Amino acid sequence: MSDPVISQLIPLSVPELSGNEWKYIKECLDSGWVSSVGKFVERFENALAEYTDCRYSVAVVNGTSALHLSLLACGIQPDDEVIVPSLTFIAPVNTVRYCRAYPVFMDCDRDTLCIDVRKTEDFLFSECVRRSDGFTYNKKTGRRIKAVIPVHIFGHPANMEHLLDISIKYNITVIEDATESLGSEHKGKKTGSFGEAGCFSFNGNKIITTGGGGMVVTDNKDLADRMRHLSTQAKKDAITGDHDEVGYNYRLTNIQAAMGLAQMERLEEFIEIKRRNAVSYRDLLDGTSNVDFLWEQPPSKSNFWLYTIKVPREHRDALMKYLSEKKIQARPIWKLIHTLPMYAECQAYKIDEAYQAHGTCINLPSSVNIKREDLEYVAHCIKNYFHGT
Ligand SMILES: Cc1ncc(COP(=O)(O)O)c(C=O)c1O
Missing domain, CATH: 3.90.1150.10 (Aspartate Aminotransferase, domain 1)
Incomplete structure (x- = not known):
């Protein structure tokens, strides 16, 4: 049977922007609140926190910065190790190196394509040791295993229940890369809300988009405060130009948040x-x-x-x-x-x-x-x- 002829390319993943995007962005332009201060940033943050049933959220410039801030705020130090899947978009792995920590690559599960939790447990059991300081160390490298980043590949949730169990057993922080899985759930609980922090991306190809953008959700107030601080150049005082550490310019703009809010409605x-x-x-x-x-x-x-x-x-x-x-x-x-x-x-x-x-x-x-x-x-x-x- 021959194929019918089509005139237009069928793209992999493009945005759907037919809601209140124009209206909300126009409000930003009309009011002059176009940069990283403005009511839409907070409204977008609140909408995502409520949706994922998390207490706090921090809007940032993209999913990569969301991951980077999460790792920093969770205390990943140079020479720590972080378990990551080898089968993933590269961003979570790169952010481990931004912290001068090292990735340990894990296999994927056949059914979900996400991190193989059984192998992760096997690795921790057979290749690592828990020391008297309470942390788990890699016997081969001598480095501390500080965190694991499950990535919910193509929207399919990783086996979070099992991973959380072993994270407690081995004292390892779980930072979820939920950039592809906004709205996915396990037993009614949204991805991004299982770990210490959950990261989202609003890149143009994602289920909702702000052009470029990201968000971290967490139930930990100290973590949220720290990420917010780091995302705004670690500014202590908006007027005097006082900063207390090396920070980042990672805050989402009001225009992007306006678009994000309109997208959240859909x-x-x-x-x-x-x-x-x-x-x-x-x-x-x-x-x-x-x-x-x-x-x-x-x-x-x-x-x-x-x-x-x-x-x-x-x-x-x-x-x-x-x-x-x-x-x-x-x-x-x-x-x-x-x-x-x-x-x-x-x-x-x-x-x-x-x-x-x-x-x-x-x-x-x-x-x-x-x-x-x-x-x-x-x-x-x-x-x-x-x-x-
Ligand atoms: C699994 C995964 N992690 C992280 C990112 C990074 O997000 P961003 O492009 O918004 O920095 C993406 C996608 O772009 C992704 O697919």
Whole structure:
């Protein structure tokens, strides 16, 4: 069967901006409150704290700065180690190095693609030792294991219950990278609210966007105060120019927060659409040999930020090329971070499943505003590819 012809590219993930964005941004422009002070910053912060059921939130310039501030505020020191997944966007790993700490790379779980918690426990049990100061140390490097960063890959929650259990047992701080999973849940509890701090990104490709932006949520007031302080150049006094440590210019602007608030008003609707479209994709591809759809793992609920299929590794690149020719934007999963030159010297613990995921996963067009006929077209092209091979 030949594919129907389409004129426009079907993008991977683009924003949906048809709510109050113009109205709220115009208010900023009309009032002159365009920079990092203004009522929308606080309103956006409150909206996200309420949504995730966390006490405090700090709005920042992007998800990367949210992670960086969380690590600093949680006391990650130079020469500490932080357990991270090798299969992730690189930002959380880089922020470990911004603190001059070292990543220890962990494998991924087959069903969620998130950090393999069982292997993490195995690593802590067999390769680490708890010392009399209460901290856990890596026997091989002698370094303190201070934190772990689970990343909820493509919106699918990591196994947080188990990870929290072992974090208590080994006295390790959990900092959640929930940048891709706003609105995802486990047993009704939102991702980002499990760890000591939860980080979000509002980059243009995320489920809601502020162009660029981020947020940290936490229940710890001291942590929130410290992050807010660090995000505003560690300013002690707004008038006298008094600062008490080296800070950062990480605060979100009022214009971006205005956009964020408008986007937050639509979040539940966006999640509903994305979940419905996931079912449509899965049903449309059902029975296609060689194609598995990455699905949520009940009782977790995914926001299905990026739809992902697994295909035999010998087909991954050829299928993506075929889809590109059909004006469909599809993407392979990230290169494993422990294989990149700047991280090649760091410890990687029994990585196995992540290679499999890297070789077989493809992200499909996932925008909130994707049309039903586009979903059908994408599924049709994937089926046609496999029937022709
Ligand atoms: C898993 C993950 N972590 C961190 C980030 C960093 O967020 P930002 O681009 O807003 O800095 C992103 C996405 O961009 C991401 O996908």
